[in-house]
Amino acid sequence: MIKLYDIDHVSLGVEDLDAAAHSWQVEFGLLERERENGRAYLACNYEPYSLVLEKTNTPGIQYAAYNLHPGFSLADAEKHLREHHVDYVRTDDAVAFTDPEGNGVRLVPYRRRAGQDVLPVASRQTSEIRPGGPRRLGHVNYLVADVDAMVDFYTTVVGQQLTDRLGSDAGAFLRVGADHHVNAFVNTGTPHFHHVAFDLVDFGQIRQSFDHLAQHGRWFPWGPVRHGIGGNLAGYVRLPEAECFVELYCDMEQIDDQHEPREFPDDRKSSNVWGMLPPRSYFRFDKETVEAERESLRAIWD
Template identity: 55%
Template structure:
């Protein structure tokens, strides 16, 4: 198994019309297509990078990765069969669940339609790309209750390569030169934490943060400068789909001979500029959201335990 890149993230939404307009307006995306209760949203001129699905419990549905050009769908199928991993095939793709039960979609490699489509993003002529949005979907991060099981799955089953460890409770994976396309943080329970959009620089991040703030959004953490991966990052809370959106730039690029590192689980590894995230950053219950929105912790009111039935 060899993956080529992240393709898209799928989220379930309560109201497709409302959610599509909201994501496009607030994060500078554009709706590419809509069919059968699904809306496909793009950052730039990719087919799409966010899939919104109407119905069901709002939140994460699946993450999709495109196979490397050297790995066919038949190769991936045979690999899963050899490992005796359960999978399903539909719509010309393979679907497999990670140890936390999160579905992963494996899509066949797609060559660029034309030679121009292989050019750098800024050099491709366009009549549809609009100003204001992020450059691309870059990675995802998930909370887990068993980081070792996740490590084995993403390396042995999906063929990702280990980038770095944070103590024994956080692990980052890559498939190309970007420091990570996927990360897991062990907090004792499973939850999809964030999808990450790359922006060109911190100036663009500033513009987007000003924009989302005018729409009532707030930062759950950031701006930060991560020790691991080196990226500058800001995390925007999305209560509607129970996740965060990370806006990031300046990520470390790994060489082919990269040797994974083990960082100490301290403040500097997570944020060379300042504090660790508030505890609400790892929670998605209504209490945590209120405490974040109203800055109650910094106003002297400790974060209460989550309500009954909510993890964390």
């Protein structure tokens, strides 16, 4: 069976590459490291990159990429996919394929640390990293039509582990290491990429980031919340231009090797121990819903 090390990067399609790259740097604190062939490569911290923006006429998720464990090569990944009868494309630096609901997946080699990259972040020196940005890419979340099929594919083919379920079939959370989840699925009956999540130091940084994003015209359909599943503090900002949300979070539950998957009840407390469930617009991406959400029209109608 294939084994993963962590999530590596996410690729989002955008219509205006210059505007998107500027937004991610100014609003979210990422650093653009390189731009070539219609792609911008952005980093949270000292890593080569965690986010790839690709100029395209179809905005939204292109793929999520995961590091293979140091003991597994791309050739091992190819063999594994052939054994499971999964069609794939091999490039010099990745194995690419799609999941049962059409989402792109890539397996990439482990990034071996060297030089000051082996040191704690506070011990390093830099002339590029800006204050206020996220520490790292954390996870992705998909709205799906068949939770069980996705769980089976990502555990058997991709190499992730089931952490917890929401009800019997309302949702599922998967991990590859200690973080409670690196991937999650919510059953809405209609497939759509929902959010990409970034880890922040603490709730104080989340507050500062929320204030900063609001000053740039962004809005938060849901949050701050304290999730029952995963335990993390979080808030969700909508990115209409990428047809998804960005989650900013901290305090994710850490899972050990003795963990056995739990089934949380599909209720308010599992989603948010502090109170409200998300609004219906949180699961929709059509222009009418986004505009109504932006202008708080539902609140006016009610």
